[in-house]
Amino acid sequence: MNKILKKRQLTQNIHEYVIDSPEVSRHCLAGQFIILRVDDEGERIPLTICDYDREAGTVTILVQSIGYSTMKLAKLNEGDYIHDFAGPLGNATELEEFANIILVGGGVGSAVIYPQCKQLNRDGRPADIIIGARNKDLLIYEDEFRDNAKDLYVMTDDGSYGEQGFVTTKLKQLLDSGKAYDCVFAVGPMPMMRAVANLTREYGVHTIVSMNSVMVDGTGMCGGCRVTVGGQVKYACVDGPEFDGHLVDFDEAIERSKFYREIEQEHKCKMEG
């Protein structure tokens, strides 16, 4: 049982939680994830660690309530407990070898690039950052990103805030303007990551993506999170979650991610009804 120390609503359906977890905070690193179960009946949900404080023994996660379990989680408040909280899982992000990085975050995927932007800023080499969402209400962490970015570009699909367009619109502009990035780290919905990878392939810029595949255990046991990368089967949980975006078979990954959506939808209806 892990206590919710702080809860903050970021958008209509995205909440930030600071969880009391000295166990996870002790060794966790940016890029890794946790698996939680809301209650004793709950399913195992993988969520990115978007911040941590080793001294305070806390881990911060962002939850977008889109399914039955995440909606249930959204109903919990400060002082409530999460039944199970296990981690850190997966591998840490490695950006050491790159000199000029741009971070690209789409929707709640921005949670994954947030610890990176902080780390890079701490290391004295802040990165350019593009964040994007469908509209103004879905943007998260704008202030936090601005504090840590070299240059921050904010995009909305409908133009309700920042510039109108996709994150790829801005990325293309920057690449065309001669920015010499040697690495793009892009995290967001799979179609967004696919679009980024397709774009950067033309420019020959190394691209890292983070795969939020369906998984059960998160320790390599079920194989549900398998992704084809460069023609080889990889497990997002133990081999990833980050992979070379130019090698990931996104079409397959997107199809796989749809598999449980119908059943999940049914549960969600029950929850709302």
Added chain:
Amino acid sequence: MNTTERNHPIEQDPKVRAHNFDEVSLGFDDELARMEADRCIGCKNAQCMKGCPVGINIPAFIGAIKEGDIKKAGEIIAQDSNLPAICGRVCPQESQCEKYCIRKAKLGGSVAIGLLERYVADYNRKNGGLDVKDIPPQVYKAAVVGSGPAGLACAADLAKNGFKVTIYEAFHKAGGVLVYGIPEFRLPKDLVQSEIDNLKKLGVEIKLNVIIGKTITLEELKEENDAVFIGTGAGLPTFMNIPGESLSGVYSANEYLTRVNLMKAYQEGAITPVQRAKKSVVVGAGNVAMDAARTTLRMGAEEVSIVYRRGREEMPARAEEIIHAEQEGVKLELLTNPIEILGTTKVEGIKCVRMALTEPDESGRRRPVVVEGSEFVIECDQVIMSIGTSPNPLLKKSCDALETKGKGTIVVNEETLETSIEGVYAGGDAVTGAATVILAMGAGKQAARAIIESMNK
């Protein structure tokens, strides 16, 4: 000598049980148990004991059943086994104790040792359990990684011999393969829970949601304990590397069974989703394959086939599981091997070839070879790959000093089960690759013995 036939356990009707998750075999009642016990002639030089990986004194416990002293029978078993209710159900007795029974060939069949073991365990559980004996004070500290059969067996023996034991489990529930793998209808989960509760009575602490190698490193564990035992099992599922394995509807047996067993997807209103297939094909013929096939049948599949590249003789599953699966309507496609899974986004079928076995080679093994031009398609909307597992690389990845070989099995001293790191022991599937519950238990006990001895040095 009489030639009375072996008694059969009470079982649920196959037609009924194929649609429920209640236990298939109800075992022996008092009368059947007594009758079966009477079939044991109590050999002086009992061969059956040689077949038992933990060396249970079989004639003695059966003797106690004959006397009607089931508690005493339980105490005799408890000297060598901590989990009789489980082993009585899942051990491959026909290739262990019962294989050597003198009655096997001509005297009505081997004594049903497994069923008797189970009877004793169930009887005692229902009647208040065995008395907890005073155990020596726990002056040493041990950590056990993984709460499957190897870990549970090791923890119990250590706790009884002066160790304060903490078990670390990565999942949110203890029991390892006993809870995520073996289905409810073969091994009821309340029974596993009661065995785990017994362990807690011995002072064993179980910490859930802790991934050794991630949450806590092996080095940290070693520093804080006098001994560490690794029983992490063979968790990583193997796929065939044939086209179509990433289609939706292709599962590893691990994933499928974990969703259904551990996450309770079979229950009405369960939150964790699982596909309810119409026609399912399970690839492989071990116990796990039988479990997967019989589970998907219970989840409502109209047709379930097992595809296996060798013949019936070579099927590695327990005889009882194969018989049960067939009784329930699972079809066996033997000497058949998949070459491609068909479909655009979801599984629509599986393309197979027929196989033939060669004459035995020098090692006496008959190799399966493809019959040319025998391609055919089995229509299905689900494929469950159950062709084995390899050890989880997670621990090794976080600790270079831990020596492994081949597919990642941990290297140990065969006598003591000590690994390349002093004071760190390992056993079960993590060392042997996928094997059985009882072998894992045996390894857990073997390591416990070595750990206890090392403290006395």
